[in-house]
Amino acid sequence: MHVLILGGTTEARRVAELLHPAPGLRLTSSLAGRVASPRLPPGEVRVGGFGGSGGLAGWLREQRVDALIDATHPFAGTISFHAAEAAAMAHVPLLALRRPGWVPGEGDDWHDAGSLEEAARVLPMLGHRVFLTTGRMGLAVFSGLETPWFLVRSVEPPEGPCPPRMEVLLDRGPFTLDGERELLRRHRIDVVVTKDSGGTATAPKLTAAREAGLPVVVVRRPSAPEGVPVVRDPDAAAEWVRGRAQSPGVHSG
Known part of the structure; x- marks a missing residue:
């Protein structure tokens, strides 16, 4: 077989x-x-x-x-x-x-987005120091945002147009809750953008964001x-x- x-x-x-x-x-x-x-x-x-x-x-x-x-x-x-x-x-x-998929819990401040383009439109209203975890392939969508600063985490270096103010963190899950807490604190993140990938490997960032009272833009599947x-x-x-x-x-x- x-x-x-x-x-x-x-x-x-x-x-x-x-x-x-x-x-x-x-x-x-x-x-x-x-x-x-x-x-x-x-x-x-x-x-x-x-x-x-x-x-x-x-x-x-x-x-x-x-x-x-x-x-x-x-x-x-x-x-x-x-x-x-x-x-x-x-x-x-x-x-x-x-x-x-992920489901919001008590205390979560989630903002639903139907696409990366929609996420880019609502993002400037929510924060200015962005933890972007949507992967390296879709960064061009955010390349026109000149004011926010982005911390981009991906497995491999990004390709194509990127946001002008950006730092890249190359890393691969699974991630720990303590590690995500420290990352948000160290980079003074005030908004998180993610896709609804589901699973447990990258979910700790959602818990860390909830604990810190941060808004999270979640792109629907x-x-x-x-x-x-x-x-x-x-x-x-x-x-x-x-x-x-x-x-x-x-x-x-």
Whole structure:
């Protein structure tokens, strides 16, 4: 049985760890290639895109894939739609692994934004020393803001246009609550901007912001394909694979 995991996330690596090694199971994890030194999961690894839904469907057929797991980042863009289209074209069962989103609690001062552009519009009204944790790819949206100072945290150096007043902090989660408290204090942060990535690896910044009484601009997740079965944790995804492996006639041939 051949399983393809569209990954690059902590959850995707965990699924691979839960399934590998297993007799009779070929496991391939696909990474987008946007990070130079990613944490590699066990099993086979391929890096780079497929060329849209048609390219992915062709790969599924050529490699005789029996099950597809979309465990990409909630903000990975169109890959989830490509996965749904490709799975339908190649007649391969698809499961989506989506970590739960964050939910505001008592004392949180969250400001909802439908996009990075909307976040950039509301930001100047909320603060002037910004902790920006939306990743290195979308900084051009904030490049026209000349007054705020930005602390940008990302795994790799930013690309493209950037805010004129900016300091870059290269770091990779998981992060600790004590570390986030110190970061906010040391840089005199007065507003936080984040995407609703969910999970626990980067959530401590939200607790630290609440304790400090800081506003947080939270960018909503983009829409996802409808009609795709969804699980919320790697154990459930691994169990789905095991169940299919034990079902007669599962292999696409």
